[in-house]
Amino acid sequence: MSTNLTKQTHFDAIIIGAGACGLMCAVQAGYLGKRVLVLEKNEQPGAKILISGGGRCNYTNLYASAQQFISQNEHFCKSAFAQWSVEDTISFFETYGITGHEKTLGQLFPVSNKAKDVVQVFTGLCEDFGQEIWCGTEVTDVISADNGFEISVIRNGRNVSLTTEKVVVAAGGLPIPKMGATDLGLRIARKFGLKITETAPALVPLTITGKDQPWYEQLSGNSIFCRVWNDRISFEENILFTHWGLSGPAILQISSYWRPGEFIYIDLLPHQDIVDLIQQEREVNGKKMLLNFMSGLFTRKFAEALSDKLPSDKNLASLTKTELENIGALIHEFKVKPAGDKGYDKAEVMRGGVSADELSSKTLEAKKVPGLFFGGECVDVTGWLGGYNFQWAWASGFVIAQNI
Structure with a gap:
């Protein structure tokens, strides 16, 4: 029988999703001395990173700029890319032993050709910074509460209620349901009255x-x-x-x-x-x-x-x-x-998502809901094939970390 537990967290923010955006956000928050809790439905972090590029992870593109992204607001992603550039991505990974090699059309892969090396950079840094990642944890609801938000989760068969001042929704999009993809990010946005740009499978x-x-x-x-x-x-x-x-x-x-x-x-x-x-x-x-x-x-x-x-x-x-x-x-x-x-089973990414009009391009915070941030694939920013979507995930994770 499940029990209801309420936990007042001692974290500066709770991040929903241990994908590319969520992991980068956690690490960058760690650099700034902020403690975060990352909630992940899958049994391990970085599930989509691990299968990307046939398990080799095309982690950025040398030519990434706002021009290779689809959004109802074509200028929206420019601020994030100004704050975290392709050069920043390359430098970040090189610092932790991942050197890129270009295959075609600017696509950078780790020399090792192993996506798990990319995930290990983040899990290792999260450990170093004392950031917690709860895997096997399903978020069932997010509501407004006194001084912030209350997040309902199911963890180890128990219902747990977490409170926090800031929430980062980095829950991904709808592609590859068999890997746990859901519409959680969109549902949270709708619950708080945010507009959603029509979604559809992309790179499909x-x-x-x-x-x-x-x-x-x-x-x-x-x-x-x-x-x-x-x-x-x-x-x-x-x-x-x-x-x-x-x-x-x-x-x-x-x-x-x-x-x-x-x-x-x-x-x-x-x-x-x-x-x-x-x-x-x-x-x-x-x-x-x-x-x-x-x-x-x-x-x-x-x-x-x-x-x-x-x-x-x-x-x-x-x-x-x-x-x-x-x-x-x-x-x-x-x-x-x-x-x-x-369909979403074979799509690389989702087109559409949380409307760019609802978010500050400089901070990715919801304009109408202070303390609520959206990044990565659940936002209406969709890149070309070839590392572009990872660049958006890293950049949006970085930007959010500066503002939580």
Whole structure:
């Protein structure tokens, strides 16, 4: 039988969530001589850090700036990044033995390629500073109380009520429910009357259904370097065909800017003009079949799949002007209308969250609720793929620590 216990805490703040933002906040508070308690539902801290980048943890990006983030207020994250820069992240981790190496497009990974090394920096520092982390602790409610807040938790099968002057909500977003992700951060915000910017899965594979699905299914496993775009943005990286649609870095990137019912466009041969290449080849070998020519540019399997949409049984010399134009349009403006996305189970992050209008950009404190702070993924700041979201988590954790 559970019992109700009330505990007046001797902590300067209670942090909900031992993810990237919460752990950085706890450590930075420790540097300032502040004691915090971190509450974590999972049995260990940093669960999402541990699986990020395939267990290697792409912990920042050399090119991170406000431009790579989606928010209803595009200027909101600038203050946090001014206070805690990419250079600060790199320096912080180097101080504790983690050197970064760049893979592609500014993505920094630990030289060890071990995400657990990143988590151990934080758990070690929390221990040094005397910061407490309660794992296996579920937060069930946060309410206003005299001189602050009362937090209800279930710990070791018992109901415990904690009081504190300041609360930091770093509870993450909705992706990967099997790892304990919930809407706790959003529920707390709503309870205190804060607006929520509409949420959706982001950095997520896109699905193709209906008559087009078999075409994609036959190409499952094929990866091609492309430019993917819509009327908002474009990305140049690999796409991956799957039995249910499209994935790969370029697709994950564009998914954050895609809305149901819209088209996306794919340039299957960026930096080259397919019509020019055909004209050049047919001057040398006009008898070459279009299928064989395409097989020299793509995998044979992909060239054969394109045959469904091209006059592949013709040789290059016999292609008409209209056919060349159609080939150019197909290769450089391949049109896709996704049916949907793979949802929070497969999403890297959540788009939307606690509205930026509700928070001070300088402190991340709720304007209407003194002492209540929000950071990390539950805030309406969503970065690109490639370490950007970690940079926001570190920066927001740092900023909050200065103000609790």
